[in-house]
Amino acid sequence: MTALLDVKNLRTHFHTTSGVYRAVDGVDLTVHAGRTLCVVGESGSGKSVTALSVMGLIDAPGQVQPGSEIVFDGRDLLRLPERQLRSIRGRDITMIFQEPMTSLDPVYTVGYQIAEAVRAHNDVDRKGATERAIELMRLVGIPSPERRIHDYPHQMSGGMRQRVMIAAALSCDPKLLIADEPTTALDVTIQAQILELMKDLRDRLGTAILMITHDLGVVAEMADDVAVMYAGKVVETGSVTDVFNRPQHPYTEALLQSVPVLGMSKEHPLRVIQGMVPSPLNWPTGCRFAPRCTEAFDRCREELPPLFTVDDQRSACWLCETGARGSAGVEEIYR
Amino acid sequence: MMGYVTRRLLIAVPTLVGVAVVSFLLMRLIPGDPARVLAGPDATAADVELIRRQFGFDKPVLNQFLDYMGRLATGDLGRSARTGDSVLAEILARLPYTVMLAVLATLLAVLVGCTLGVIAAVRREGLADLVLSGLSVFGVSMPVYWVGLLLVILFSVNLGWLPAAGAESWQGYILPTVTLSFFTIGFISRQMRSAMVETMEMDFIRTVRAKGVARWAVVLRHAVRNAALPVVTVIGLQFGQLLGGAVITETIFAWPGIGRLLVESIGARDFTTVQGAILIFAVALILVNLLTDIVYAYIDPRIRYD
Ligand SMILES: Nc1ncnc2c1ncn2[C@@H]1O[C@H](COP(=O)(O)OP(=O)(O)O)[C@@H](O)[C@H]1O
Ligand SMILES: [Mg+2]
Numbered sequence: 344m345t346a347l348l349d350v351k352n353l354r355t356h357f358h359t360t361s362g363v364y365r366a367v368d369g370v371d372l373t374v375h376a377g378r379t380l381c382v383v384g385e386s387g388s389g390k391s392v393t394a395l396s397v398m399g400l401i402d403a404p405g406q407v408q409p410g411s412e413i414v415f416d417g418r419d420l421l422r423l424p425e426r427q428l429r430s431i432r433g434r435d436i437t438m439i440f441q442e443p444m445t446s447l448d449p450v451y452t453v454g455y456q457i458a459e460a461v462r463a464h465n466d467v468d469r470k471g472a473t474e475r476a477i478e479l480m481r482l483v484g485i486p487s488p489e490r491r492i493h494d495y496p497h498q499m500s501g502g503m504r505q506r507v508m509i510a511a512a513l514s515c516d517p518k519l520l521i522a523d524e525p526t527t528a529l530d531v532t533i534q535a536q537i538l539e540l541m542k543d544l545r546d547r548l549g550t551a552i553l554m555i556t557h558d559l560g561v562v563a564e565m566a567d568d569v570a571v572m573y574a575g576k577v578v579e580t581g582s583v584t585d586v587f588n589r590p591q592h593p594y595t596e597a598l599l600q601s602v603p604v605l606g607m608s609k610e611h612p613l614r615v616i617q618g619m620v621p622s623p624l625n626w627p628t629g630c631r632f633a634p635r636c637t638e639a640f641d642r643c644r645e646e647l648p649p650l651f652t653v654d655d656q657r658s659a660c661w662l663c664e665t666g667a668r669g670s671a672g673v674e675e676i677y678r
Numbered sequence: 679m680m681g682y683v684t685r686r687l688l689i690a691v692p693t694l695v696g697v698a699v700v701s702f703l704l705m706r707l708i709p710g711d712p713a714r715v716l717a718g719p720d721a722t723a724a725d726v727e728l729i730r731r732q733f734g735f736d737k738p739v740l741n742q743f744l745d746y747m748g749r750l751a752t753g754d755l756g757r758s759a760r761t762g763d764s765v766l767a768e769i770l771a772r773l774p775y776t777v778m779l780a781v782l783a784t785l786l787a788v789l790v791g792c793t794l795g796v797i798a799a800v801r802r803e804g805l806a807d808l809v810l811s812g813l814s815v816f817g818v819s820m821p822v823y824w825v826g827l828l829l830v831i832l833f834s835v836n837l838g839w840l841p842a843a844g845a846e847s848w849q850g851y852i853l854p855t856v857t858l859s860f861f862t863i864g865f866i867s868r869q870m871r872s873a874m875v876e877t878m879e880m881d882f883i884r885t886v887r888a889k890g891v892a893r894w895a896v897v898l899r900h901a902v903r904n905a906a907l908p909v910v911t912v913i914g915l916q917f918g919q920l921l922g923g924a925v926i927t928e929t930i931f932a933w934p935g936i937g938r939l940l941v942e943s944i945g946a947r948d949f950t951t952v953q954g955a956i957l958i959f960a961v962a963l964i965l966v967n968l969l970t971d972i973v974y975a976y977i978d979p980r981i982r983y984d
Contacts, residue, residue: 430890
């Protein structure tokens, strides 16, 4: 497996008047070519900021800290000049967002907005770009695209708008598609349709996907690999089967058991993670999960654990320093 | 759209009636006997009495009012007590000058104001923003007559580059236009800046950037286009301000427009002309606001398709 995207020690901080928000504070993750990595974590754990950092869309007061690396296709994006970055952004790496209702410009037709993505990276005239836009709309399952290219966003439903977003994102055959909670804002039935569409397109086009979600059901549905984020860091990574069957980090374990559908059985009743996510203004010292962890001991509260390799997984828990930890996973994965 | 325009024009009728009533009453409230002013300082009491009867000033105010409204209903604005000419003819003769001045000042204000606002928003919190914000505060807080006099002193008296009065040459248009647009430039640039800052934070801007579109295109194609929507409404709303400024500007620059006609007629207690001029201003205000609403509907598809 070749790494398409390799993020190493990514730290993105926001310098505000109320202090420094260390929203992303040492994230390591890898997306392999043609595979889907799901990033899961509670809200506020830094998932969106990680994605925007990869896209190079972090604005002041946010700043990617020196020492971070975002290696895409062998090149460190953080060392590229803006011009070259822009030619990668929207062509090789594209992104779709959580809110299809507000993510499209209300004063332009959807056809124009798809064609705009085509024209940003291809030397085509307006007519050629429009034809490509129709083709893309057909690809993402929008009925009668010749007519609907003239629609404005407000004339479409949330699901249709998200299809438009996907169409624009696929316009230049990207190597990597980043999807930041693309179904969270949609109705359940529409969610399923969009996930189905994304799976179908991935299989047909071979695009690698970095999918952000806080929904473990979506992970079960989509992921090849998983990265679990907590408090600005990745605490566990591995293949979806490994992570679901043998979670190595107590946070992952707790997360799996807090979802009714996935973790419930007589031996493992539904569990709630006690306490609250800490603030990025003031992360706890030591392991950031320690204050909420039922297995924490003295060292956890003093020293930040690195990612230990456990078989094919990696886990940032002191209990994994000397190998696999006995843990309760989820036997049945709903796929 | 035609139905909408007709409806708006019908709604305008009661407004205009209200304006006619109020302007009529206001003119009776200001002190000064119109017959005496008209007759001049050397006139005999008999002369004054003659003039009073001739123009119907001797009749009870209620009768005068009913007469006036009755004629107005037939489209007759009456005759000027001062010149004896038809008020409508006088207004029509001067209208082009005022319209030209207002249109030029609005164009200049929109062009300069929007440009400054966009620059300030793009260079937010930078030096340009600071300087431009200062300038626009200056613009909105300087009284029109003060701006006009300063410009005359600088460009006409000291430098001698531009005429201080009159509309005979195109150079004569420059100082009145700049004077009249001064406030509106400051006003529009502030509105545009805040609309731009708000728009640049919106989700769809991030989407456009994620497509790899160049920054200038993000700003011009998407941010400006969206930020212009609220500003268009604002331009219509401040048109009343602009007309008020036009009265003062025309007086300073001896401009042969309706604003100066209004001031002269007030001085001469020429009731019918004053009322006619005010009515024309009201019509202009209503039309401009209708126009901005139409423009708004045209550039905002969410309204166009409802
Ligand atoms: N523009 C910003 N200014 C200050 N802090 C920010 C900004 N954007 C994000 N953050 C901080 O980053 C944290 C993580 O945000 P985010 O990545 O959106 O979380 P997630 O997507 O996992 O829910 C937030 O809790 C917030 O404190
Ligand atoms: Mg998020």
